[in-house]
Amino acid sequence: MKDFIRKSLIILAILLLVSFVLVEGIILMEGKKAEPPRVDYVIVLGARLYGDLPSPALMERLRVARDYLLENGDSIAVVTGGQGTDELIPEAHAMKKYLIENGIEINRIIVEDKATSTFENMKYSRELIMEDETVSLKVLIVTNRHHIFRAKLLAGRQGMEAYGMPASIPPTIILQSYVREYFAVVKSVIFDH
DSSP: OHHHHHHHHHHHHHHHHHHHHHHHHHHHHHHHOOOOOOOSEEEEEOOOEEBTEEOHHHHHHHHHHHHHHHHOTTOEEEEEOOOOTTBSSOHHHHHHHHHHHTTOOGGGEEEEOOOOSHHHHHHHHHHHHTTSTTSOSEEEEEEEGGGHHHHHHHHHHTTOEEEEEEEOOOGGGHHHHHHHHHHHHHHHHHHOO
16 A cells, blocks of 8 residues: 555656746746737736836836837727735736836726736726727737736637747846746636636
């Protein structure tokens, strides 16, 4: 019996290691793709605020979004993110403020300020986009590199044709971001439908 348990644990550990390597490989590949097609909507995913100021990870997302929006004057930004317990305002409000202060017209920004997860970001953003019946659901998602794969996966489950525009990851959180994302992908594959 002990031998069976030991062998089972070894097999389980090997399977977990293999799944970790495979999922991380996909995450890395998707995060390297810059796919900036012409789209009607750019979904900018929220991230932590320090009070009412964007964290370094969110600043990277906002810079990438701003550059794309400046180059593509017809695209509309959907800034999406609710308010965390230690945040003074919803993430989406801080994102809107940054974009306006950096040259994006207010009428090109839609605010989604209820979402508390990537799944909700996609669900609520889709609902706002669908209010305009003249556009397709072809969207560009702006988020940090490690997050592109899962964001596109969840957008696809909402019926959107999703492309990714990766932002850099602040060096101090690279390792934890990739490790945490493995578990988030597993959770999303199983539960986020």
